[in-house]
Amino acid sequence: xxxxxxxxxxxxxxxxxxxxxxxxxxxxxxxxxxxxxxxxxxxxxxxxxxxxxxxxxxxxxxxxxxxxxxxxxxxxxxxxxxxxxxxxxxxxxxxxxxxxxxxxxxxxxxxxxxxxxxxxxxxxxxxxxxxxxxxxxxxxxxxxxxxxxxxxxxxxxxxxxxxxxxxxxxxxxxxxxxxxxxxxxxxxxxxxxxxxxxxxxxxxxxxxxxxxxxxxxxxxxxxxxxxxxxxxxxxxxxxxxxxxxxxxxxxxxxxxxxxxxxxxxxxxxxxxxxxxxxxxxxxxxxxxxxxxxxxxxxxxxxxxxxxxxxxxxxxxxxxxxxxxxxxxxxxxxxxxxxxxxx
Numbered sequence: 001x002x003x004x005x006x007x008x009x010x011x012x013x014x015x016x017x018x019x020x021x022x023x024x025x026x027x028x029x030x031x032x033x034x035x036x037x038x039x040x041x042x043x044x045x046x047x048x049x050x051x052x053x054x055x056x057x058x059x060x061x062x063x064x065x066x067x068x069x070x071x072x073x074x075x076x077x078x079x080x081x082x083x084x085x086x087x088x089x090x091x092x093x094x095x096x097x098x099x100x101x102x103x104x105x106x107x108x109x110x111x112x113x114x115x116x117x118x119x120x121x122x123x124x125x126x127x128x129x130x131x132x133x134x135x136x137x138x139x140x141x142x143x144x145x146x147x148x149x150x151x152x153x154x155x156x157x158x159x160x161x162x163x164x165x166x167x168x169x170x171x172x173x174x175x176x177x178x179x180x181x182x183x184x185x186x187x188x189x190x191x192x193x194x195x196x197x198x199x200x201x202x203x204x205x206x207x208x209x210x211x212x213x214x215x216x217x218x219x220x221x222x223x224x225x226x227x228x229x230x231x232x233x234x235x236x237x238x239x240x241x242x243x244x245x246x247x248x249x250x251x252x253x254x255x256x257x258x259x260x261x262x263x264x265x266x267x268x269x270x271x272x273x274x275x276x277x278x279x280x281x282x283x284x285x286x287x288x289x290x291x292x293x294x295x296x297x298x299x300x301x302x303x304x305x306x307x308x309x310x311x312x313x314x315x316x317x318x319x320x321x322x323x324x325x326x327x328x329x330x331x332x333x334x335x336x337x338x339x340x341x342x
Contacts, residue, residue: 016053020300021061022081023293028055029064052076054226058083077226083290085218093229103335104234110334111239118166120239124256125175129159131260132182135268139189148188154181172240175256182260190271194278204288208281209271211289212299216263217255219303224255227324231331254327262319266306275302 021028025040035052037045055071055078057063063071063078071078071092078091110116132155140148158178165171183200186209190197196207205211228235228250238249240256270276280295291299307320314322 017047017051018304019047019052019055021055021063022058022296022300024060026061027064028062028067030067030070035067035070049074054079054222056081056222077229079222081218083287085215085296087218087221087225090225100232103232104237106335107234107237111237117239118168118171120253121168121171122162122165124240124253125171126159126162127257128175128259129155129162129178131257131264132178133159135260135265136182136185139185139268143188145188148185151181151185154178168240189268195271204284204286207289208276208278209267211281211291212267212270212276213263215291215296215299216267216303217259220255220258220263221251223307223320223323224258224327225251227327228254230324231328233327233331233334254330257326258323261313262323265313266303270299270302 019028019035019037021037023039027038029036029038030049033049035047035049036043037047049070052071052074054076055063057078057080059080059082068078068091076092080088080090082088111120133152136148136152136155139145140152155178158174158181162171162174165174179200186197190209195209197209198207200213201207201210202214205214225235225248233250235248235250238251238253240253241247241249275298276295280292280298281289282292283289308318310316310318315325317325
């Protein structure tokens with residue numbers, strides 16, 4: 001794997017890779033049967049065409065037109081992101097995302113059914129709280145901290161209420177209250193002398209840990225989006241977040257179970273193990289706290305290594321494959337009684 005932020009190849013027998021084009025003067029072009037990755041005119045990597053799973057491009061990078069055509073012909077998505085890693089748009093469709101009208105209809109009818117909507121929302125909120133409790137209990141044990149154990153128990157109380165709640169707005173409210181209690185634990189988990197923390201904030205993030213969380217959630221959005229496309233679900237139709245046409249609701253719905261167990265876990269490990277330091281961040285009156293270019297490179301390398309490594313916490317799978325497996329199971333359950341939708 002390159003130390004630059006532009007290319008990460010999956011390890012441990014996996015052949016597919018994610019290509020990052022975020023640095024200035026970075027270019028991806030096609031030469032014969034390979035994609036060449038260049039930076040400032042110098043070759044950084046030569047990648048077989050059939051090993052590229054998706055490309056993530058920032059505004060300072062370039063993909064040549066022949067390379068774009070070849071990527072699209074192979075069913076490779078190109079994701080366009082801003083400086084915070086947030087998705088601005090997508091070009092192309094995932095190779096296995098053949099979405100039939102019948103599948104879309106069944107998904108729409110299922111999510112419109114008020115009882116099913118409550119059931120699905122309740123399950124997603126429960127799974128999110130499970131992740132919060134698991135993370136808090138893990139740190140309570142390793143740090144031998146009673147306050148963390150107490151906060152885990154507080155979230156558990158909200159989880160018990162979820163099981164007997166049948167109103168969507170009430171479920172959303174319980175999720176919000178549990179999250180506030182969960183984030184109260186962060187000053188105990190991280191070194192509060194080194195890292196500022198005044199609660200979860202965003203748009204823009206006001207401190208380095210919040211900046212890392214927001215950056216990580218942007219990466220998680222793309223992971224879940226690819227998993228949804230691969231499972232042949234319609235990203236536009238969700239059940240928990242509003243279907244207002246301004247965002248792909250199902251992506252945000254299915255991100256919820258993975259926020260704590262994947263991104264928060266990774267961010268907390270990173271700051272506690274010295275992967276990042278306060279000087280890796282800059283501040284802007286409009287944009288808030290941001291990672292430096294070097295820190296973004298470090299994050300991508302750290303993130304890709306983590307996402308591709310098998311772990312017992314994810315049923316023996318790598319986090320990326322665990323997310324995709326879970327989304328496939330979600331889709332299978334959704335269409336279980338509709339053979340015509342296969």
